[in-house]
Amino acid sequence: MKAVQYQSFGGPEVLEVVEVPDPKMFADLVLVRIEAAALNPADLAFQGGHADPVMDSLFPVTPGWDLAGVVEQAGPAVAGFRPGDEVIGYVRGQAMHYGTYAEKISAEPRQLVRKPRNLSWAQAAGLPVAGLTAYQAIVHSLEVTAGDTVLVHGAAGGVGHLAVQIAVARGARVIGTGSEASQEFIESLGATPVRYGDELVEQVHKIAPGGVDAVLDTAGRGSLSTTKEVAALGARVASITRSAAEYAGAIDVYLHLDGDDLTRLVELAEEGKLTVHIDRTFPLDQAAQAQRQLAGGHTHGKIILENHKEA
Incomplete structure (x- = not known):
């Protein structure tokens, strides 16, 4: 072969x-x-x-x-x-x-x-890999539920675009960061897109004046440094990029094989909630x-x- x-x-x-x-x-x-x-x-x-x-x-x-x-x-x-x-x-x-x-x-x-x-x-x-990472971050680490406002850094990427959809499927309002070229794509996933750059904090404040309830960093490159300015009191924060040290109390997400989680991803796909x-x-x-x-x-x-x- x-x-x-x-x-x-x-x-x-x-x-x-x-x-x-x-x-x-x-x-x-x-x-x-x-x-x-x-x-x-x-x-x-x-x-x-x-x-x-x-x-x-x-x-x-x-x-x-x-x-x-x-x-x-x-x-x-x-x-x-x-x-x-x-x-x-x-x-x-x-x-x-x-x-x-x-x-x-x-x-x-x-x-x-x-x-x-x-x-x-x-x-x-x-x-499998991107989906499990996204699912375990959104469901297990951040415990996202209906009514939460979730900020996903790197929302157009391999893990990020799945995390957005999983959070939306759980009834959350999602804000997704990305480049100017990715704004339409992020919106198609069910998130409100915001652009990287100096105006990111201002953009998020306009959408969620009271701050966001949960943050997932899939991008790295200092993304969590902005979280302090947009997170609500007691916000849950997680990172898949080993950058949790940028934010006190943030969780590093480590992918692990879980057959039940992988089966749930299959079910979400077949329900039309995840692609x-x-x-x-x-x-x-x-x-x-x-x-x-x-x-x-x-x-x-x-x-x-x-x-x-x-x-």
């Missing part, structure tokens, strides 16, 4: 497309033919060696944790999946070695749930170009690798 690998830490330039044997199967694993895989900023961070102090990399490494695909084989000890099932998954091991920038992967059943029926392969592939916006798709052969696009920033939604997309 075809896979994308790197033999040493670095940027997109270290990626190469290679032929490798099909994954081996234990009795308790599921073999998935990958239709699409999403890129995430974590791919670039791990590939760049920034996580080396906390996680081993067994070279060669195939990056990627997100997938949407079809079950080809279920081991004899597996219940709940059978060949032909359409699934999505967050597939990450204890070390960086096997990943989803490939045509197939062996996964644990707990890492997979059924694919949303109303999402394309590309959209479905973009749901994944695709900024651009690339064939697997162009994984390096896809990473360069991601590294450049300013994306609306997700960047996806497709195994059957023409180069």
Whole structure:
């Protein structure tokens, strides 16, 4: 099968497309033919060696944790999946070695749930990592409920655009920050858009004079520094960018695999309350170009690798 690998830490330039044997199967694993895989900023961070102090990399490494695909084989000890099932998954091991920038992967059943029926392969592939991050931030860390006013920094990004929709689905009023070019997109998600820059605080005050009840930072770059001026007394604040130290009492959100959360994301998608916006798709052969696009920033939604997309 075809896979994308790197033999040493670095940027997109270290990626190469290679032929490798099909994954081996234990009795308790599921073999998935990958239709699409999403890129995430974590791919670039791990590939760049920034996580080396906390996680081993067994070279060669195939990056990627997100997938949407079809079950080809279920081991004899597996219940709940059978060949032909359409699934999505967050597939990450204890070390960086096997990943989803490939045509197939062996996964644990707990890492997979059924694919949303109303999402394309590309959209479905973009749901697990970004969706779990957004859901766990909005629901578990910030405990957003109906009537809350929520400020989402980076509302047009991969996690941000899902967080906006999840908060709206819970009955919150959402304010989303973004560039001038992203204002219409943010509004289409159900949020009130505001522009980055010197007038951000003034814009938020006009929308929420009493301050916002919750803040999620998905952008970093000092976004939480403005929160002190727009947060209501007792506001809950969380960050996925490890920048919680900028605001006393803020929570760092750490993604974790939770099958119930992932299933709830599928349900929200099928209820028409959540969709994944695709900024651009690339064939697997162009994984390096896809990473360069991601590294450049300013994306609306997700960047996806497709195994059957023409180069």
